[in-house]
Amino acid sequence: VPVSWTNSGVDLHLELPPGRGRRAALESALREAIRDGRLVAGAPLPASRVLATQLGVSRGVVVEAYAQLVAEGYLRSRPGAVTEIAQAPGLPQPATPRPHPEPKWAADLRFGRPDLSAFPRQAWVRALRRAMVETPHVELGPGDPRGSRQLREQLAGYLGRVRGVVTTPAQIVVCSGFSQGLRLACEALGGMGISSVGLEDPCLPDHRAVAAAAGLAVVPVEVDRDGARPPTGAAPSAFVLGPAHQAPLGATLATHRRIEFATRVTDTGGFLIEDDYDAEFRFDSRPVGALQGLAPESVLYIGTASKSLAPGLRLGWMVVPPALLDAVVEAKRRADRGTDVFTQLAFAQLVRSGDFDRHVRRMRQVYRRRRDAVLAVLASRGPAWDVLGIAAGLHVVAVLPDGISEDDVFAAAAKQSLALTTLRPFWHGEPQLRGIVVGYGTPYEHDYAEALTRFGRVIDALR
């Protein structure tokens, strides 16, 4: 018969084995729970009086069982304190955080992360507190799979204002980061009878995995300095593109190609999925509006807070063309029924208060300075480096001169204990270009100078 109890701070669950005295049964159940690790060292036990009442035994039974297990070393009891599980040798110890398995680097310039130390923690807590004061109870329930109405209204205004996206809140689906957005989009394409999707080559390896997991065949699409090249001949009717800042090469999709892709999918009944992952951080004087504004009926736009705030938020947003909306909403419902409401409400408040715009503006200056510093390191070291994708984002690509391999880069970086990313894993097949993907967003602000110093030494070593 299972028995559970509650004391002042904790609920516990035990099963007293039948067929012997209650004291022996209680001792045995406690021993087993401790050996199994279900009760770990330091966990308090209920007061004997409380437990006795709940088990329906005399208090003496519990007192004696505790005393016996103290004697055996399973429990520890100090006068005036609760009885607790002991740190006895041979018993399971509380789990301690295992060190992260990856090597410890002295500095990190890898691709893909913003400066996590810059996350506006106070503003975020403030926004959540405000949202918690203002939000009706019903919003904490299972709601619209598209997400909080409040957030979708903020996003419709924000994306129109900042990115030239043409939408209404009804077409917005809040998702758990870019990856989920891509997954849902691919599932919706599959539901429309589309069986393959063109992905830029190179692109993020995760995108290939996500498209494949959704059951789509992946077709590589060549990329040059004008961005993705519309394929000639037979080709998929759906593409994932990064028009503002192709990941990782950093090209901006040329206007004639925007039009060509948009025309192609309109003609074939296909769709473009627009990856607008780091558009907040554009440094040149010619910001590039979202491709979505050119063809709102054919472009499914996806943005994310992973670069502007933190990947750990797992917050993204999709602007879905009417023809795909039902399928995307249904895919979202079946994936997880909706994204965390609390995070949505806090982010809506952050946008409404202007704190988000202020944070983005401040970080744009920070990242611009960091980019300039990377370029200065490269410029000061001949031979002249070809650097791609400098107009925006959190990384640049330094193309390797002939005769230098990516393995040479890793060898030099290892000597400097500097973590770096290269182009290799981004290619679908054979690399067409070798290069270092320098992620200048990754270091914390106070670590950046040191990271650059080490980067400079790596570049020196490659000459």
Place this chain on the structure above:
Amino acid sequence: VPVSWTNSGVDLHLELPPGRGRRAALESALREAIRDGRLVAGAPLPASRVLATQLGVSRGVVVEAYAQLVAEGYLRSRPGAVTEIAQAPGLPQPATPRPHPEPKWAADLRFGRPDLSAFPRQAWVRALRRAMVETPHVELGPGDPRGSRQLREQLAGYLGRVRGVVTTPAQIVVCSGFSQGLRLACEALGGMGISSVGLEDPCLPDHRAVAAAAGLAVVPVEVDRDGARPPTGAAPSAFVLGPAHQAPLGATLATHRRIEFATRVTDTGGFLIEDDYDAEFRFDSRPVGALQGLAPESVLYIGTASKSLAPGLRLGWMVVPPALLDAVVEAKRRADRGTDVFTQLAFAQLVRSGDFDRHVRRMRQVYRRRRDAVLAVLASRGPAWDVLGIAAGLHVVAVLPDGISEDDVFAAAAKQSLALTTLRPFWHGEPQLRGIVVGYGTPYEHDYAEALTRFGRVIDALR
């Protein structure tokens, strides 16, 4: 050429059409953005000086364009204040929340929700603030798809203590609610070559949809008062079961059936998915441990904060047997790369502080009183009602006597403006039983008496 600007509070984006004067181009771009709804009424425009600098035009151009659009009614300008988008007739107005499309009920006793007004908002904000003070920056980054180590440690301790689950933090995967957990589990089963899964009949309709979305064929499994009945003959090697409190019938899976299911999947290399959705709220004196504790190698346990806190959190946890762990982690990575870290950290802090246990204990008393009140309403009205699943959870099932249909129930409930759930949608095919699923968790505390009064009138009307 696209142009964007930044003023004190907002980032804006516009494209000035080429081929005419700058003033006309600016006017045209602003008009179009306002007509499209990208700039909505009340949105401020940058100071003319600021915009002029950023556009590289003289200030006079901007001043004149603004004046023209004020004259046309697009903009509004007051002395000493910023120029802003006007509320002119015929222009898109700011989106206002549309009324929820469903009818407004005077009272709601539907299945599936906890009392959202009882969510511990202050404790939650306090927990997040504490977590934000203590969490190293690196935890805000893209992390382990299994979730925050801190939370997994808390969960391992909590689930061992309260539910008799045998696990280590390494086997725990934090997910975005039960639905996602089920989806990931089904994807992992598919990856093991398992092509069909047994689902209890009746069960939540969403579970059928989620299993199907993951590509599994769904096989109904009969349920009686001892819970799910192990099928005879050929049967799938994987099952989703609610051993503690079958949804919706509320049976507790009998011990001999627990053993039979566990033995069957062990023998066939299959798995059980344990749905432990409302186990925190058990009212009788015989709490039922998790099935997982009986067969940790074969049972994938899923729990959720949707009933104990709020569905809007989208927070759940899986305890994954070693044979499925890699596949589940990979499925999670491809679904969304991980669950919202901020919510995980706040919940870990809520458990650590004891606030979660206190909240659950308090709500257990609340729901127990509510359940007793439902039973009293039914007991006071003959003929004797057969009521199922009273030992736990947030609902009971009142079996309809012969001669009363579920349509009769809806008709009577509509007259009372009372929202109710019946058994019908839970069955895979033909209903084997008709009944009202009374969700006593749904009303807010101060609405509960009124809801019960209306429920009593519905029962009266059915006689």
